[in-house]
Amino acid sequence: MAGPEASYIAGRWKETATRFDVVNPATAQPFAQVASIQLADLQEALQSAGRAFPAWRGKTARERGILLHRVADELVRRKAEIARLITMENGKPLAQSEGEVAMAEDHLRWFAEECRRVYGRTIPHHIEGKRHLVLKTPIGVVGAIAPWNFPLVLSVRKVAPALAAGCPVILKPASQTPLSAIALAQCFEAAACPEGVFQLVIGNAQMIAAELLSNDICRKISFTGSTGVGQELIRGAASYVKPLSLELGGLAPVLVFEDCDLDQAVQQTIIAKFRNTGQSCIAANRIFVQKTIYAQFLERFTAAVEGLKTGPGLEPGMDVGPLVSQKALDGALMQVGDARAKGARLLTGGERMKDLEGYFLKPTVLEAVSDSAACMCEETFAPIAPIASFETEDEAIARANASSYGLSAYAMTRDMGRIFRLGERIEAGTIGINDGAPTVSQSPFGGVKHSGWGRELGTEGLDAFLETKHLSLGGI
């Protein structure tokens, strides 16, 4: 890649003596080295962001939007190269990396325009001579912590709205996938981003989080990652009353009802399950199929899974890539073994692809899986589809809701009354009806229960970086 493999602080690339390897999951071999920062570098970034805040918030929304459009233009200009980087550091098939770059571009353009619609309110007064206004102002410097599974798009999902709202942002990417974040920083540099407005810090997560929590310059942390780390941040934030947005884990149920279009149900469940090699927070984790169509669904779904092409993401036409690490592969194999020990029947897959060097698992289908199997109660993050049957709508909803997570859920049905009942009763932030890929820039995204606090994307995604103030005027 062009430019240094390092953090971007106060408008400069920060080379340091400490470097770590980035591993390609398709080969299990390191292919790049990235410099990692010290505490003093992060403190410099916070100072720089603090200095940049007054001028950045003082720009008009249109001016802030112009910067985001320029960054989007750069992403588009470099889309092929950046998509390759995503595939090399994360493993996902190239077409999906290209889709990730396109979605990141769309997020940037959506927030570039949406910030022009940050409206306040005028509230009717009840005492003559007074008037009441509601103002929205930027919250201040934001710390953004992103995961490895969608390394570009989940970074942009925080960075774009924070900047659009008028907040300088410091991004910390996952150590597994720092290269696409470096490419994003290069796009900001090429777009002539003012110093300190966008910065990138790569390094020890605990050190960075502790400083973002305790340093008063940072006024909000937006985190996407595991529920365990989210809980740690909540504990840390308590001491400083630091606002958090948390996009955490999921355990999405798929409910397939007898009135569905079966081919469409199979196709959308495949997307919900196997996109990103199953390593998506909204991935289908538990598939429940109505008993009357259970056998038919199993047959068509298993045939479709056997048709998925699995291999290195840079090879053409791949549907499924490697898992992100050996640990992830071991965890997936453990879940398959656990489900079988609890009575599940393996229909396809279930083993490592021994002819490939990287962390490849054959796309797997299990049926008659017990609700107590690990793959039904723990986030799977692997191309494993566990299927069980149900009889009634009430039973399906109860089993869908029997989880501490509530990020997304899916249902395959054409019954309009049922669609409304599911929408109202399923405990999840996003519900895809006959839709295995529901996330779009203009609609809110986030979880309930242990899946997190707050929403990204949509108008709500911008609101996350705005304070709401009441301006009370007397003597009118």
Ligand code: NAP
């Ligand atoms: P993770 O281990 O929680 O890591 C996520 C980010 O947090 C990384 O940048 C990581 O840095 C950092 N981190 C690690 N320990 C930390 C700490 N003690 N304090 C602060 N930050 C810390 O999660 P992951 O394994 O990368 O990602 C998978 C999880 O993310 C899954 O649970 C998935 O469901 C969830 N996720 C949720 C969403 C959503 O929108 N709700 C989207 C995608 C993924 P290092 O890499 O340097 O350790």
